[in-house]
Amino acid sequence: MSLAPEDVNLQKIWRYYDRGESRIGYRYILGGTKHFGYYEPGQTRWAFAAAMRQMEDRLGRELGLGAGARVLDAGCGVGNVARAMAVRHGLDVTGVDILDFNIAEAARRSGKARLSGRTHFRVGDYHHLPFPDDSFDGLYTMETFVHSADPKAALAEFGRVLKPGGKLVMFEYSRTPDDQVSAEANAAMQRVCDEAAMPAWLMLYHGVLDEMLGDAGFTNRQSVDITANMMPMASAFYLIGKFPFWVGRVTGLEYKVVNAMSARMMFRYKEAWRYGIHTAVNTG
Template identity: 40%
Template sequence: MTGDVGGELDLGGLRRVYGTRGHRLFYTLVCRRARHWGWTEPGQSKWRCWRAQRQLEAVLGRKLALPPDSRVLDAGCGSGVVARRLAARLGLRVTGVDLMDFHVREARRLSTRAALEDRTTFTWGDFHDLEYADGSFDGVYAMETLCHAYDPGRALAEFHRLLRPGGRLVLLGPAAVPRAEMPAPQRALLEPFLDAMVLPGARHYTTRTLGALVTGAGFRLEEELDATRYYLPTTEALYAYFRLPYAVLRRFGAAERWLGLRSTVEMYELRHHVAWMVHTAVKDG
């Protein structure tokens, strides 16, 4: 599924996903406001999901490999958990953009509370089309957001424009295997899941084609890492925690309001057909 690029922004759909009370409660209480998966090293307990989230943020920091005070764009920042972490731990100056006004407000409030408002800025914006000048950033990252892109090639071209020569890009997130390699039951599960979660990007690319999309936008690919084995422990733990609560909600017809729970269950059921990828790329000067 690499063809038909150039969809349209589905702001209403994204508001339905991220604005639903159940989804917001899930992210606030279960994920402590981070809206991303986790990274577990071999030998570590899979049950410590919050530690895994912090470790994933640390992996991102290492792949960015930028010195303190570098200007970095967080494309799809959510409530700014990742931005604050990189600002606090690495001294980066992070600009977060997000389409959800309530995420932007929450990110600003939490940064003020953490006394990080001088290193983190949050703005409403669509990462396909931002108003910053060419070469404004030393680094760009997308933590589990390119899958939401209605035109991933265009978003990557925008990231390329926004980076200075020598600037670094890190993309982290899931990609499905080519549909032809997916058994029918999993394919039947995947497509409605992508619709419900508004993940058109995940239709445009697969594990095999995302790297070419990155180079097609002008980047030199430094590393294409299939990191699934580091993500799987989180997938297994979340499934074990939420399988039963989700089954009950489903039975009472409330599943649509609890998309966070749905994703914990369905990502497990798709676990052999979705890879978690980390792409690191450079805009050569």
């Protein structure tokens, strides 16, 4: 039996996050969180924890919802962002992730933090959300939409589960048009997206997500480019990735150091992408 393209993609995502390099890297460098930090001017690039909390607080402010509002975290990882939204912004957060080991860890961490009443987790694919229509006051994605096999279908789902007037906030990457960057930069983008299972990033050229949001019926759309605010962390990862990437190259085991390769390529070819905050309101 042959698999549908979206199932092949889910398998690739699984392999990418299940690999030793991903598990060890995210756990020991970022405490399990898997998003970039937001740096204020002059802040050292090595202040990972502070910068990640600043990024999460920016998310909380962009959502702008009152205490107790019901929010969906699509692609929640181990739930660190969901807990930040619950503790620091008073939200009632449900997280979905396709990886069962992430959801198990998210529930464990929330139990330990006595946050099981305000954070809820379940395995799910954001292209087919396991919730009724009009379930949430807000929905956010934090660095997951690049993995989508079908961005339009995912946005339709986001609109379905959001209440009319519900707030959507997406912290996501976009791509510079191919003809504005070098062949090397395009080849690097292609390689990073192939090996880290990020098909949507290849098609989400600057502005495309906002057009898609409009087509999906979202209004009050706004985008802010915050690449400069996350670049210090990208530059730190570039340095951290140097040795493992070199070892991978000389041993012929490059395929085992995808994160190191991505860190090197993303920073070297930083003209090929941007990082933005996209906000919109569901029309219902």
